[in-house]
Amino acid sequence: MTGDAIHPAWLPDEAWQAVGSRRVLVRADGPLARTVMQEATRATDHHGGSVGDDGRFDLVLALTDTVGLPDTAASVLAELDYRSGRGTLGTEGFALARRGGVTVVLADGTAGLLYGLFHVVRLGEAAFGAALPLDVHHPVTARRMLNHWDNIDTHPVMGQVERGYSGGSIFWRDGGLTPDLDRIRAYARLLASVGVNAITVNNVNVHATEAHLLTDRLGDVAALADVLRPYHVRVHLSVGFNSPTALGGLPTADPLDPDVRAWWAETTRQVYAAIPDFGGYVVKADSEGQPGPFGYGRTHAEGANTLAAALEPFGGVVHWRAFVYDHRQDWRDRSTDRARAAHDHFAALDGHFAGNVILQVKHGPIDFQTREPVSPVIAAMPSTHLAVELQVTQEYTGQQRHVCYLGPMWSEVLAFTPWGATRPTVAEVASGVAHGDERAAPGRRPSGQGGLVAVSNVGDDPFWTGHPLAQANLYAFGRLAWNPLLDPATLLDEWIDLTFTPAATADPGLLRRTLHEVMDGSWQVYESYTAPLGVGFMVRPGSHYGPDVDGYEYTPWGTYHFADRDGIGVDRTRATGTGYTGQYPKPWSDVYESLASCPDELLLFFHHVPYTHVLHSGKTVVQHIYDTHFAGAERVALMRSNWARLGDAGLVAPDVDARVRERLDEQMRCAQEWRDQINTYFYRKSGILDAHGRRIH
Numbered sequence: 001m002t003g004d005a006i007h008p009a010w011l012p013d014e015a016w017q018a019v020g021s022r023r024v025l026v027r028a029d030g031p032l033a034r035t036v037m038q039e040a041t042r043a044t045d046h047h048g049g050s051v052g053d054d055g056r057f058d059l060v061l062a063l064t065d066t067v068g069l070p071d072t073a074a075s076v077l078a079e080l081d082y083r084s085g086r087g088t089l090g091t092e093g094f095a096l097a098r099r100g101g102v103t104v105v106l107a108d109g110t111a112g113l114l115y116g117l118f119h120v121v122r123l124g125e126a127a128f129g130a131a132l133p134l135d136v137h138h139p140v141t142a143r144r145m146l147n148h149w150d151n152i153d154t155h156p157v158m159g160q161v162e163r164g165y166s167g168g169s170i171f172w173r174d175g176g177l178t179p180d181l182d183r184i185r186a187y188a189r190l191l192a193s194v195g196v197n198a199i200t201v202n203n204v205n206v207h208a209t210e211a212h213l214l215t216d217r218l219g220d221v222a223a224l225a226d227v228l229r230p231y232h233v234r235v236h237l238s239v240g241f242n243s244p245t246a247l248g249g250l251p252t253a254d255p256l257d258p259d260v261r262a263w264w265a266e267t268t269r270q271v272y273a274a275i276p277d278f279g280g281y282v283v284k285a286d287s288e289g290q291p292g293p294f295g296y297g298r299t300h301a302e303g304a305n306t307l308a309a310a311l312e313p314f315g316g317v318v319h320w321r322a323f324v325y326d327h328r329q330d331w332r333d334r335s336t337d338r339a340r341a342a343h344d345h346f347a348a349l350d351g352h353f354a355g356n357v358i359l360q361v362k363h364g365p366i367d368f369q370t371r372e373p374v375s376p377v378i379a380a381m382p383s384t385h386l387a388v389e390l391q392v393t394q395e396y397t398g399q400q401r402h403v404c405y406l407g408p409m410w411s412e413v414l415a416f417t418p419w420g421a422t423r424p425t426v427a428e429v430a431s432g433v434a435h436g437d438e439r440a441a442p443g444r445r446p447s448g449q450g451g452l453v454a455v456s457n458v459g460d461d462p463f464w465t466g467h468p469l470a471q472a473n474l475y476a477f478g479r480l481a482w483n484p485l486l487d488p489a490t491l492l493d494e495w496i497d498l499t500f501t502p503a504a505t506a507d508p509g510l511l512r513r514t515l516h517e518v519m520d521g522s523w524q525v526y527e528s529y530t531a532p533l534g535v536g537f538m539v540r541p542g543s544h545y546g547p548d549v550d551g552y553e554y555t556p557w558g559t560y561h562f563a564d565r566d567g568i569g570v571d572r573t574r575a576t577g578t579g580y581t582g583q584y585p586k587p588w589s590d591v592y593e594s595l596a597s598c599p600d601e602l603l604l605f606f607h608h609v610p611y612t613h614v615l616h617s618g619k620t621v622v623q624h625i626y627d628t629h630f631a632g633a634e635r636v637a638l639m640r641s642n643w644a645r646l647g648d649a650g651l652v653a654p655d656v657d658a659r660v661r662e663r664l665d666e667q668m669r670c671a672q673e674w675r676d677q678i679n680t681y682f683y684r685k686s687g688i689l690d691a692h693g694r695r696i697h
């Protein structure tokens with residue numbers, strides 16, 4: 001890909017029409033203010049507005065400490081002062097109001113102005129219509145991060161981007177830094193527009209070449225940081241726990257060894273000499289073959305704290321991943337439960353992590369399945385900074401060949417209340433305000449570390465994300481990280497309105513309506529034709545694409561469904577199973593323990609039941625499986641014909657239309673394959689006929 005072929009995603013020139021046709025005044029200095037100025041100029045050049053100070057303006061973007069603000073902006077500032085006071089917006093917040101025909105964005109810091117500008121872009125003409133009351137916006141989570149699982153080299157099995165479905169890496173090409181920095185800049189701009197402020201640029205599985213990014217290839221990381229900085233995106237690096245031996249030539253990587261500690265301190269000092277605003281390290285340790293503190297008889301707290309001590313003088317953080325489990329389990333051993341592993345390893349360490357360690361916890365206890373309960377680790381670490389990790393790349397949700405809008409899933413996870421209805425949500429834990437009975441709310445500044453992290457779905461594909469509609473997942477992640485209370489359907493509207501230019505047609509609502517029809521429930525549709533009732537996996541080992549019901553059943557990976565002739569599911573109860581339900585606080589430890597109260601969609605995650613078990617829905621398990629699988633494949637057919645209406649009416653660009661049609665054809669084929677394999681498998685196991693006599697093979 002070269003720079004000129006970059007698809008604009010949700011920031012096409014048309015999205016800037018409202019701002020670009022106005023007179024814009026920017027009153028701020030510094031690098032980010034220059035970005036604001038450049039963005040405004042680019043838009044006004046395109047749409048005929050102007051940027052400058054000739055005393056007449058429609059949009060003012062100014063810092064709150066500006067001397068001599070224009071009258072309208074000064075009156076908004078006076079109201080802000082009266083309400084909460086300047087200085088309360090934080091480094092990233094902004095206030096917005098429209099009065100007297102002028103739209104005013106005020107911020108205490110230039111990052112707030114940048115975010116404010118993108119907010120005005122999102123509002124479009126609504127930002128320049130009727131008066132708008134003063135509205136204050138803060139990110140709820142302080143660190144909103146994407147992890148790229150990108151390798152410099154192409155891995156023989158995983159390709160260049162591990163679990164990447166969008167081509168090669170946008171950062172690395174031909175064994176080094178990409179020459180296409182325009183694309184990185186365009187990416188940074190997209191990230192800033194949705195509020196993402198941190199990224200890692202290499203895989204959590206740190207291979208031999210990529211390990212050197214920490215030392216002799218650091219210049220490449222610094223070059224990336226230079227491109228990302230104008231958009232307020234900080235660079236972090238995935239590092240190997242064994243770096244002192246692999247890179248430093250030391251005989252050990254024991255985190256308590258003084259030479260090891262000195263090596264980390266000196267190496268980190270050099271990182272900051274090259275990249276003063278470097279964010280910190282991400283570490284996958286003792287996980288799926290990666291080295292870690294267990295190899296030296298040390299705890300994960302001891303391991304994490306050594307890296308944290310090296311970063312601390314510079315204000316850096318360690319994201320230490322909690323994805324630690326035994327991937328060499330004996331399938332015959334029914335007592336080992338992979339779902340338990342993270343809690344078993346980490347809960348007892350609460351309170352032992354340094355203040356700049358952030359424990360990065362996958363949202364579910366297993367591995368980004370289509371349906372999992374929320375990880376009990378999130379409720380077990382009140383004295384530890386936590387980040388919740390989501391997966392924007394669709395490893396287990398259709399690999400960007402299937403439409404699967406994940407906003408609703410993330411929203412459900414973020415709104416989950418691990419301690420019961422009136423207590424903090426997962427989002428509040430991630431934003432650092434949960435403990436001490438504080439409540440986070442939009443407009444409230446986060447009090448601590450922590451944050452939301454997601455595995456990116458971006459590559460060097462012309463549409464960034466393989467499936468053009470998968471751009472919406474990236475968009476929704478950023479927006480939910482900024483404010484977890486946002487409604488995923490509203491986010492879809494935002495994304496649609498920015499991305500697609502409405503054509504003048506007899507039915508102006510068709511585009512938006514159809515995209516909602518195709519995308520709104522697509523996560524549930526995907527769930528309905530794949531693994532049922534929370535049991536997970538049933539995917540092809542290795543690639544994780546397409547059905548293979550017993551593919552993982554007799555492997556060491558700890559992901560089993562235990563289907564036999566009588567029933568299916570994993571008994572994770574305290575009474576008769578692995579005891580995993582006991583890792584939750586009340587009420588969930590009881591809700592999940594009991595067949596009577598366990599939600600249907602998670603039934604097989606927690607219980608082993610006969611095929612004739614009757615769900616809350618009134619259906620038996622096996623009939624539910626048949627019904628959902630037939631219905632799921634039908635829904636995909638409907639998605640495909642709905643989309644075709646748009647394409648036939650010429651409402652989307654031909655290249656986007658062609659790509660989406662090709663993907664929907666594959667989704668249809670794959671959904672039918674899932675339907676037939678799953679239904680046939682359970683019919684053969686159970687011998688129970690479909691009540692409706694449909695075709696099962």
Ligand code: GCU
Binds near residue numbers: 162204288323
């Ligand atoms: C999954 C995925 C791996 C990845 C791992 C992780 O298991 O399949 O490719 O490395 O998650 O999150 O570390």
